[in-house]
Amino acid sequence: MATLTLRSWPFPENHEAELVWFGSPFMDYKGNWRIRVAFKTSAERIKVVSYPWGTIPYLRIGQIYSNGTYDQITPMNGSAFHITIDALNQGTVTNGFKLPKRLIDFGKNPELGLQNVIQYQSNGLTYCIPVIELIRALFINSRYLAYYLLQPHGLDLLIDNRYSLGGTLHFDLSNRVPAKLATDSNVRHLSWIYTDPMIRSLWDSVYQGMFSHAVKSSPYNPSATLKKGVPLTIDLPPIGPIEMHTRGVQFIDYVLVKEIIAIGGFQHPSNEILFWHPSKKRREWSSGDKAIRMIPGSKNSDYVLNDQSDNAKEDSNQDVLETPPTIMQFANYPLVETRRTSVRHSNTGNEVIVTTGRGGKHTAASEEVSTQDSMAGGDTPPIDFQTLETILASDAIGLEPFFLMIEMLKKTFQVKVRMSVVRVPPGKRFSVCMNGARRTCAIVQVINGITSSYIIEVARPDDWSISTLILRPRNQLSFRKIERNIRQLLDGLVQKGGHWDQSVLNQCETMNIEKLKHYQSDTIREWASRLAGKLMT
Numbered sequence: 001m002a003t004l005t006l007r008s009w010p011f012p013e014n015h016e017a018e019l020v021w022f023g024s025p026f027m028d029y030k031g032n033w034r035i036r037v038a039f040k041t042s043a044e045r046i047k048v049v050s051y052p053w054g055t056i057p058y059l060r061i062g063q064i065y066s067n068g069t070y071d072q073i074t075p076m077n078g079s080a081f082h083i084t085i086d087a088l089n090q091g092t093v094t095n096g097f098k099l100p101k102r103l104i105d106f107g108k109n110p111e112l113g114l115q116n117v118i119q120y121q122s123n124g125l126t127y128c129i130p131v132i133e134l135i136r137a138l139f140i141n142s143r144y145l146a147y148y149l150l151q152p153h154g155l156d157l158l159i160d161n162r163y164s165l166g167g168t169l170h171f172d173l174s175n176r177v178p179a180k181l182a183t184d185s186n187v188r189h190l191s192w193i194y195t196d197p198m199i200r201s202l203w204d205s206v207y208q209g210m211f212s213h214a215v216k217s218s219p220y221n222p223s224a225t226l227k228k229g230v231p232l233t234i235d236l237p238p239i240g241p242i243e244m245h246t247r248g249v250q251f252i253d254y255v256l257v258k259e260i261i262a263i264g265g266f267q268h269p270s271n272e273i274l275f276w277h278p279s280k281k282r283r284e285w286s287s288g289d290k291a292i293r294m295i296p297g298s299k300n301s302d303y304v305l306n307d308q309s310d311n312a313k314e315d316s317n318q319d320v321l322e323t324p325p326t327i328m329q330f331a332n333y334p335l336v337e338t339r340r341t342s343v344r345h346s347n348t349g350n351e352v353i354v355t356t357g358r359g360g361k362h363t364a365a366s367e368e369v370s371t372q373d374s375m376a377g378g379d380t381p382p383i384d385f386q387t388l389e390t391i392l393a394s395d396a397i398g399l400e401p402f403f404l405m406i407e408m409l410k411k412t413f414q415v416k417v418r419m420s421v422v423r424v425p426p427g428k429r430f431s432v433c434m435n436g437a438r439r440t441c442a443i444v445q446v447i448n449g450i451t452s453s454y455i456i457e458v459a460r461p462d463d464w465s466i467s468t469l470i471l472r473p474r475n476q477l478s479f480r481k482i483e484r485n486i487r488q489l490l491d492g493l494v495q496k497g498g499h500w501d502q503s504v505l506n507q508c509e510t511m512n513i514e515k516l517k518h519y520q521s522d523t524i525r526e527w528a529s530r531l532a533g534k535l536m537t
Contacts, residue, residue, distance in 0.1 A: 002301035002302060002303065002321050002322070003069050003070070003071065003072075003301075003302050003303070004058060004069075004070075004302075004303045004304075004305060004321060004369075004383070005067070005068045005069045005302070005303070005304045005305065005366065006049075006051060006055075006065070006068040006069075006305050006307075007068060007304055007305050007306065007307050008049065008307055009049075009065075009067065009068035010039075010047050010049055011039070011041060011044070011047070013067060014066060014067065015041050015043070015066070016041065016042075016064055016065065016066050017039040017040065017041045017047075017064070017065050017066075018039065018040055018041075018062065018063070018064055018065075018077060019037060019038070019039055019059060019060065019061055019062065019063045019064075019065065019070075020038050020039065020040045020046065020061065020062075020104065021037075021038040021046075021061065021096070021104065021106070021112050021115070021130075022035060022036065022037060022038070022059075022061070022115065022130065022132050023035070023036025023037070023038065023048060023111045023112055023115065023229065024036060024111065024115070024228075024229030024230055024231050024232070025053055025150065025210070025229065025230070025232065026050075026226065026227060026228060026229030026230075027223065027226045027227045028050075028227070029227070030310060032052065032053075032310070032311070032372055032373065033052070033053035033054075033147065033150055033373070034050045034051060034052055034053055035050065035051060035052075035053045035055070035056055035059075036048050036049070036050050036111060036229065037049050037050065037051055037059065038106075038109075038112055039065070045107055046106070046107055046109065046112070048109070048111065048112070051305070051307065051371070052305075052307070052370070052371040052372045053146055053147065053150065053371075054143035054144075054146045054147055054312075054371035054372060054373065055143075055305065055371040056132075056136060056140055056146050057136065057140050057141055057142055057143060057145075057146060057323055057385040057387050058321070058323050058371075058385055060076065060258065060259045060324060061077075061130070061133070061258035061259065062076035062077035062078050062247065062258045062259065063076055064076065064077075071483055072323075072324060072420065072422045073420070073422065073443060073483045073486050073487055074420065074479070074483065075418035075419050075420050075443055075444060075445040075454075076247065076258070076259070076418060076419065076420045077249065077258065077418055078247040078248050078249050078258045078259070078417075078418065078419065079247065079248070079249070079250075079406060079407060079410055079417040079418075079419060080245065080246070080247060080261075080403035080404075080406055080407055080419060081127070081245075081246050081247075081248050081250075081255055081257070081407070082243070082244070082245055082246075082400070082403065082404070083120065083122050083127050083243070083244040083245075083246060083257075084122055084123075084241060084242070084243050084244075085120045085122055085240060085241065085242050085244075086240050086241050087238045087239060087240030087241070087242070088236040088237060088238070088239050088240060088242055089236040089237060089238045089239075090120065090240075091118035091119055091120045091129075091236060092118070092119045092120075093116055093117070093118055093119075093131075093233075094116070094117055094119060095113060095114050095115060095116055095117060095231075096112060096113045096114065096115050096117055096130075097113035097114065098117070099117065099128055099254070099256065100251050100252070100254055102251040103128070103249060103251045103254055103256045104256060111229070114231055115130065115131070115132065115231050115232075116130075116131040116231050116232060116233055117129065117130055117131065118131060118134065118236070124253060125250075125253050125254070125255050126253060126254050126255070127246075127248070127255045127257055128254060128255065128256050128257060129246075129257045129260070130257070131231075131232050131233065131234055132232050133257065133258070133259065133260060134234065134260065135149075135206060135232060135234060136260075136326075137260035137263055137326050138199075138202070138263070139193065139203060139206075141186070141189065141326065141385070141386070141387040141388035142178075142181055142186075142384050142385050142386070142387070142388075143371050143382070143383070143384045143385055144158075144176065144177065144178060144181070144374075144384060145190075147373045148176075149203065149206055149207065150206070150207055150210070151207065152207060152211075154207070155193065155194060155200070155203060155204075157174065157176055158173060158174055158176050158177055158190065159171070159172065159173065159174065159190075159194060160172040160173065160174045160276075162191075162194065162195070164270070167271070167272060168270075168272040168273070168274050169191060169195065169269075169270035169272065169273045169274070169334075170274050170275075170276075170339075171187065171190075171191050171194075171273055171274070171275045171276075172275070172276045172277075173187070173190070173275065173276065173277040173278075174278075175277075175278045175316060177190075177277060178315075178316060178317075178318055178320070178384050179277065179278075179279035179316045179317050180317065180318070180319075180320045180384070180386075181320065181384060181386065182275075182277035182279060182280065184336040184390075184436065185388050185389055185390040185436075185437075186388060187273060187275045187336050188268065188273070188330070188333075188334055188336060188390045189328065189388055189390060191268075191270065191273055191275075191334075192266065192268050192269070192330075195269045195270065196266075196267075196268070196269050198237035198238075198239055199237070199239075199266075201235065201237060202234060202235060202236070202237055205233070205234055205235035206232060206233075206234055209232070209233035209234065209235070210226070210230045210232065210233070211226075213225065213230045213233075214226050214230060239265070239266070240265060241265050242263065242264070242265040243262075243263070243264050243265055243329075244257075244260055244261075244262065244263045244264075245260075245261045245262040245263075245327075245397065245399075245400065245403060246258075246259060246260050246261060247259040247261060247419060247420075247421075259324070260326060261324075261325075261326065261327065261397075261421055262326070262327035262328075262329065262397050263326070263327075263328055263329070264327075264328065264329025264330070264393050265329070265331070265393070266328070266329070266330050266331065267330065267331045267332060268330050268331075268332050268333075268334050270334050271332055271334055271335065272334060272335050272337075273334045273335070273336045273337070274337050274338075274339050275336060275337075275338060275339065276338070276339040276340075277338075278316075279316065280338050280339070280340045302366040302367070303319075303321065303366055303367050303368075303369045303383055304366045304367070304368050304369070305368075305369065305370070305371060306368040306369065306370050306380045309370040309372055309378070309379050309380035310372070310378070310379055311370070311372050311373060311374065311375040311377075311378040311379065311380075312369075312370035312371070312372045312373065312374045312375070312378045312380055312381070312382035312383075313370075313374065313375075313377075313378035313379070313380065313381055313382060314374045314375065314376055314378060314382075315374070315381060315382055318381065318382040318383065318384055319367075319369070319381070319382075319383055319384070320383075320384050320385065320386050321383055321384070321385050321386070322385075322386050322387075322423055323385045323386065323387045324387065324420065324421060324422060325387060325388075325389050325421065325422075325423055325438065325440055326387050326388055326389070327389045327390075327391060327397050327437070327440075328388060328389070328390050328391075329390075329391055329392065329393040329395070329397075330390060330391075330392060330393060331393045332392075333390075333391070333392035367381065368380060368381070369381050369382065369383035370382055370383070371383060389437040389438060390437070391435050391437050392435065395435050395461055396461040397440065397459060397461060398433070398439070398440065398458075398459030398460045398461035398462075399421070399440065399442050399457065399459050401524065401527075402442055402457045402468075403442075404524050405524050405527045405528045405531070406419070406444055406455075406528075408524055408525060408528040409446070409528040409531060409532060412525075412528060412532070413448075413528075413532050413536070415446050415447060415448045415535075416446070416447040416448075417444060417445070417446055417447070418444070418445040418447070419442060419443065419444045419445070420442070420443050421440050421441070421442050421443075422440065422441055422443065423438045423439070423440055423441070424438065424439040424440065424441050424458065424459075424490060424493070424494060425490055425491055425494045426438070426494075427494055427495070428494050428495070428497055428498070429497070430464075430493075430494060430497050430498035431494055433459075433461055433462060434461075434462050435461070439458065439459050440459045441456065441457065441458050441459060441490065442455075442456075442457045442459075443455070443456055443486060444457070446535055448535065448536065451472075452473070453470060453471065453472045453535050454470075454471040454472075454473075454482065454486065455468060455469070455470055455471075455531070456468070456469040456471070456486065456489065456490075457469075458493070458498075460518075464498060465518075466493075466498060466499065466500070467500070467515035467516055467517050467518070468515070468516040468517075468518070468531070469489065469500065469513060469514075469515060469516075470513070470514045470515075470516060470531070470534050470535065471485070471486070471508075471511045471512075471513055472511060472512045472513075472514075472535075473510060473511050474510055474511060474512060475510075477510050477511070481510060482511070485508045485510070485511060488504055488507070488508070489501075489504055489505070489508065491504075492504030492505075500515070514534055516530060516531060516534060
């Protein structure tokens with residue numbers, strides 16, 4: 001799994017720091033949007049750092065960083081919660097200072113405490129969702145969408161043409177949408193925002209609320225307020241009912257939502273979409289020689305954020321980094337087809353090696369990239385993010401029963417839980433579910449006293465037959481070694497076509513590994529009890 005290392009990094013070498021909160025987006029002196037991010041270590045108070053606003057799709061509250069790097073395998077602070085609300089507009093907007101200090105303590109930092117939070121009542125609990133997290137889950141699944149969200153009429157700049165004909169939505173994307181993100185899921189998402197009046201109004205309200213606040217604060221110089229930063233607000237429409245699967249922490253009857261893993265309850269205005277993008281070309285074959293470029297080394301998948309760049313370069317084929325997935329469920333699931341007008345010629349003859357061009361990237365060092373907005377004449381290669389997966393509401397994400405079981409395990413046996421959800425590595429048919437979405441996997445750390453165990457649960461929306469893995473480290477094993485073992489297990493799972501590779505299991509000699517089968521006859525309580533029996537022995 002690729003990594004992105006944040007620079008600058010204010011903590012000592014090898015000290016772990018948790019991302020605990022977000023501050024306001026603001027403009028720097030160059031006119032670039034940035035976001036304040038609050039980190040905390042076990043030894044130090046909260047430190048606030050700023051990064052380019054385009055980094056926000058990669059960031060989640062609860063991520064653990066070391067030397068500026070977050071490993072997606074690392075379980076994050078919080079456990080799973082399922083939330084059902086009648087409508088988005090039934091929440092109460094407050095600020096972070098109104099939250100119980102046992103949930104989060106801002107240390108009297110007004111920049112952090114004044115960030116807006118929406119409170120929803122459900123099943124006797126008060127769920128507190130940071131506005132910036134709701135906005136991220138609904139809208140910001142990529143770097144380019146982050147920047148167009150904070151531009152007046154930014155959405156219109158992404159669409160070249162849009163009209164309906166014979167019940168089909170014709171939807172033409174502009175070249176401002178990166179070629180690698182002109183995918184079916186992103187087309188469903190972007191066309192939903194653009195054509196649903198209430199969702200479009202919700203999108204527009206983010207920039208409008210920020211700019212209105214700036215005008216009221218500085219009528220003759222709104223940019224002065226924007227440079228200080230404005231807490232994000234949002235006008236919530238009467239859309240519902242809404243269901244969310246989240247990661248959060250609980251204190252008495254309050255739950256602070258740190259990440260929205262899946263959100264559903266939406267109706268797309270169209271049932272068929274015919275989309276076009278400048279990169280979509282019809283391939284025509286001929287019998288000429290086929291040029292092959294020799295690449296000097298395999299492509300490096302690790303990146304370092306160049307925080308000093310003024311702007312990212314324009315690059316329609318920029319690299320895309322997969323982030324923790326956010327799954328969006330639609331009550332209807334529009335069929336997406338691609339219209340291809342121009343032609344790409346391909347040869348099928350003999351292979352001829354050519355040495356011109358820069359070829360691939362060397363493995364000697366991580367590549368410097370930028371998450372600033374792209375401009376002609378930019379100084380650093382861009383990186384974008386892929387976080388969104390769209391599925392039909394009737395399709396499960398495949399982890400719902402597991403989330404319920406983990407929550408029951410936590411309450412019944414008084415254990416502490418940390419968790420993360422990652423995509424299964426690509427490369428085999430098993431990596432993609434029948435609905436076209438990438439298969440996911442939950443990694444849960446269960447802390448019982450001074451001992452920790454790890455649970456790996458592969459999503460099974462298709463009832464795939466695969467056992468839960470329980471990992472118990474022998475002696476004192478560093479988490480970096482545990483991470484390597486988990487990554488090795490997941491790679492072996494994919495190479496084995498969706499089954500745990502016994503030879504890989506045998507290589508993890510520093511851990512006791514057990515399998516726990518799924519039984520359809522099990523209740524959630526019985527499943528939790530069987531798992532606890534394995535963990536507590």
